Amino acid sequence: MPVSFTVRPAVASDGAFLADMAVEAANWRAGDPRPRHEIIAAPVYSRFIGGWMRPGDAGHVAVDAQETPIGAAWYRMFPRTDPGFAYVGTGVPELIIGVRPIWRAHGVGRALLQRLADQARADGFARLSLSVERGNFATTLYRSEGFAVTQAGSGRDTMVKLLR
Numbered sequence: 001m002p003v004s005f006t007v008r009p010a011v012a013s014d015g016a017f018l019a020d021m022a023v024e025a026a027n028w029r030a031g032d033p034r035p036r037h038e039i040i041a042a043p044v045y046s047r048f049i050g051g052w053m054r055p056g057d058a059g060h061v062a063v064d065a066q067e068t069p070i071g072a073a074w075y076r077m078f079p080r081t082d083p084g085f086a087y088v089g090t091g092v093p094e095l096i097i098g099v100r101p102i103w104r105a106h107g108v109g110r111a112l113l114q115r116l117a118d119q120a121r122a123d124g125f126a127r128l129s130l131s132v133e134r135g136n137f138a139t140t141l142y143r144s145e146g147f148a149v150t151q152a153g154s155g156r157d158t159m160v161k162l163l164r
Helices: 012-026 036-041 043-049 108-122 138-144
Strands: 005-009 058-064 069-076 094-099 127-133 147-152 156-162
Touching: 005 108, 012 036, 012 043, 012 058, 012 069, 012 094, 036 043, 043 069, 043 094, 058 108, 069 108, 094 108, 108 127, 108 138, 127 138, 127 147, 138 147, 138 156
Parallel strands: 094 127
Antiparallel strands: 005 058, 058 069, 069 094, 127 156, 147 156
């Protein structure tokens, strides 16, 4: 497979694809995938999808040479009264990322994270956060892109990247 892709800003019509990528993010383990309807109904994922694209949302979509979406990374702000798993403070967007399995380990996730960090910096944010389940192979990518564990939870960690 040729490793040729580009990254573009996410738009309002990408909502259904972002739901697909939330499913990919949830089903990172090989073997026993959870059903799509179960994942997109779970609050940990539905909060990143519902009402896309609302004010303050930002993201990027990777597309292959035929312009078919293959991955996405996006962030949202959540209030202290309704925090996500990666909530670290007011004014820190929480991100989620998903890449189609066949495109993993081809630089797609790294390109998406870099573009999203650039976007967050341009939007005036000082930090980005994410939540990752322990054992997820993507943790190595997150660390290499400057994310560090700031909170260890039950089976998952919160990681933060300083942008300034």
